[in-house]
Amino acid sequence: KGRLPPGPRPLPVVGNVLDFPRKHLGREFRGLSLQYGDVVYLRVLGQSVVILGSYEAACELMEKRSANYSDRPHSVMVNLTNLDWIFVFKNYGLEWRRYRRAFHNQFLPTMVVRYQAIQQEVTHNLLRNLLEAPERFSYHIKFSFAASILRITYGVNLTQGDTTHHKLAQELAHIAEDISTPGQHVVEAFPFMLHIPSWTPGGGFKKLAERWKKEIAAIRDQLYDSAKETMDKQGVHESIMTRLTAAGEDEEMAKNVTATIYAAGADTTNASVHAFILAMAKYPKVQERAQAELDAVVGPDRLPGLDDRAALPYTHALVKEVLRWHVVAPIGVPHRSVEDDEYKGYLIPAGSIVLVNQWALSRDETMYAEPEVFEPERFLRDDGRLNPEVRDPTTYVFGFGRRICPGKHFAEASLFMVCASILHTFIISPPVDEAGVPRKLDVNMGSNLAVSHPDRFDCRIVPRDARRRELIRGTAAS
Ligand code: HEM
Numbered sequence: 419k420g421r422l423p424p425g426p427r428p429l430p431v432v433g434n435v436l437d438f439p440r441k442h443l444g445r446e447f448r449g450l451s452l453q454y455g456d457v458v459y460l461r462v463l464g465q466s467v468v469i470l471g472s473y474e475a476a477c478e479l480m481e482k483r484s485a486n487y488s489d490r491p492h493s494v495m496v497n498l499t500n501l502d503w504i505f506v507f508k509n510y511g512l513e514w515r516r517y518r519r520a521f522h523n524q525f526l527p528t529m530v531v532r533y534q535a536i537q538q539e540v541t542h543n544l545l546r547n548l549l550e551a552p553e554r555f556s557y558h559i560k561f562s563f564a565a566s567i568l569r570i571t572y573g574v575n576l577t578q579g580d581t582t583h584h585k586l587a588q589e590l591a592h593i594a595e596d597i598s599t600p601g602q603h604v605v606e607a608f609p610f611m612l613h614i615p616s617w618t619p620g621g622g623f624k625k626l627a628e629r630w631k632k633e634i635a636a637i638r639d640q641l642y643d644s645a646k647e648t649m650d651k652q653g654v655h656e657s658i659m660t661r662l663t664a665a666g667e668d669e670e671m672a673k674n675v676t677a678t679i680y681a682a683g684a685d686t687t688n689a690s691v692h693a694f695i696l697a698m699a700k701y702p703k704v705q706e707r708a709q710a711e712l713d714a715v716v717g718p719d720r721l722p723g724l725d726d727r728a729a730l731p732y733t734h735a736l737v738k739e740v741l742r743w744h745v746v747a748p749i750g751v752p753h754r755s756v757e758d759d760e761y762k763g764y765l766i767p768a769g770s771i772v773l774v775n776q777w778a779l780s781r782d783e784t785m786y787a788e789p790e791v792f793e794p795e796r797f798l799r800d801d802g803r804l805n806p807e808v809r810d811p812t813t814y815v816f817g818f819g820r821r822i823c824p825g826k827h828f829a830e831a832s833l834f835m836v837c838a839s840i841l842h843t844f845i846i847s848p849p850v851d852e853a854g855v856p857r858k859l860d861v862n863m864g865s866n867l868a869v870s871h872p873d874r875f876d877c878r879i880v881p882r883d884a885r886r887r888e889l890i891r892g893t894a895a896s
Pocket residue numbers: 505506507518521525678679682683684686687690746747750751752753815816817818819820821822823824825826828829
């Protein structure tokens with residue numbers, strides 16, 4: 419029917435199964451793109467997989483031809499766990515469109531402005547927690563994203579000791595991430611395994627799916643019901659949940675959309691902030707330059723807000739560099755082609771899994787010199803303003819086309835607020851050994867899950883001076 423895109427030679431029967439990496443899919447697939455070009459074809463146990471390794475290819479197929487590339491691959495685990503109420507997994511069609519529209523309306527740039535006060539309050543709470551117990555920074559960051567999403571979505575205030583809500587959020591994100599990682603469950607490649615009993619070797623996925631199915635529906639219901647209970651007791655706080663209901667959406671839809679926000683939103687932004695902390699500990703000069711800019715524009719007597727972003731090009735560039743340096747979703751979320759298509763003379767067969775290697779885009783040396791180095795300057799012109807000629811990572815790390823991340827504006831606003839506030843008040847540095855010598859921070863940044871988190875690491879976080887300490891303490895009263 420046509421010439422398939424180039425790729426490693428397949429083995430009989432299993433095809434390219436051995437070429438499908440188990441770890442850091444972004445890096446391994448980039449290796450294939452360097453060898454075969456920006457469209458690579460793999461056949462994995464009968465399934466066509468197409469890897470797009472350049473921005474141009476991604477824009478051409480995912481955006482210009484988005485009608486053909488907006489479906490999601492069929493997933494055995496999503497079916498077994500009934501998880502397609504999380505509309506990230508929904509097939510392209512009317513139901514997905516209804517969910518997407520409801521979601522999208524809540525995260526338009528005009529709505530994101532309305533969430534600023536909550537984001538600010540939660541960020542100030544994070545600063546106070548970092549002051550009190552800096553060694554628990556990782557917990558505080560996770561907690562703060564769970565808190566801001568809970569508040570905006572359900573109108574519920576997450577108090578410091580509330581571990582239940584926090585755990586629910588973590589569990590929801592964990593299961594969703596696991597299921598959306600290609601290659602994670604063997605049954606996806608061998609659907610005949612569906613017919614083997616759960617107690618036989620290899621049948622464990624059935625038990626796991628059964629458990630997750632119950633767990634995840636219970637989490638969704640618990641989040642929703644506890645928000646309703648709180649409203650009964652404390653009165654109604656406007657939230658996405660109340661607005662969806664007021665807009666006439668049925669309860670099922672409101673429940674599903676709100677839990678999706680939680681599942682897709684909290685952990686992704688959290689991974690970016692961990693990467694930010696790591697980058698600051700490793701690159702003190704960058705940190706100092708951002709602090710000098712914040713001192714000049716914001717001054718020592720108040721904390722930065724989103725309104726300051728335009729006047730803080732270096733800090734803004736720093737946040738862009740965080741998104742580029744640590745790509746949270748290295749291979750995005752897989753799309754599926756609906757019909758046969760042709761690109762650069764190659765056939766892309768109907769039903770192919772199509773992956774954009776966002777990690778490869780972030781390592782494009784023609785665009786970013788020394789891509790492994792954390793360097794916000796790469797986004798700036800000589801006059802210190804943002805350089806529109808350098809590709810902005812926000813044009814690809816949030817995906818492409820009709821499935822592009824609908825939480826993009828909210829995530830960017832959260833990231834800016836958190837990074838600027840921490841930079842303005844704290845100094846982040848590597849941990850020291852017994853002799854007081856800074857330890858080298860060699861942290862593995864690429865997990866093999868769909869959402870990539872830097873491995874656990876330690877660092878020191880201390881207030882910049884006594885004035886900043888007071889500034890942070892003062893936020894408790896406001
Ligand atoms: C740093 C933060 C974030 C990153 C890097 C990120 C990245 C992504 C990516 C790569 C996709 C797949 C797009 C595609 O299929 O081409 C996606 C989808 C999605 N994201 Fe995000 N995201 C982030 C934050 C958020 C937040 C805060 C929310 C919610 C408030 C959110 C909600 C969603 C949803 C619901 C989808 C599925 C869209 C669909 O299938 O139609 N994300 N995100």
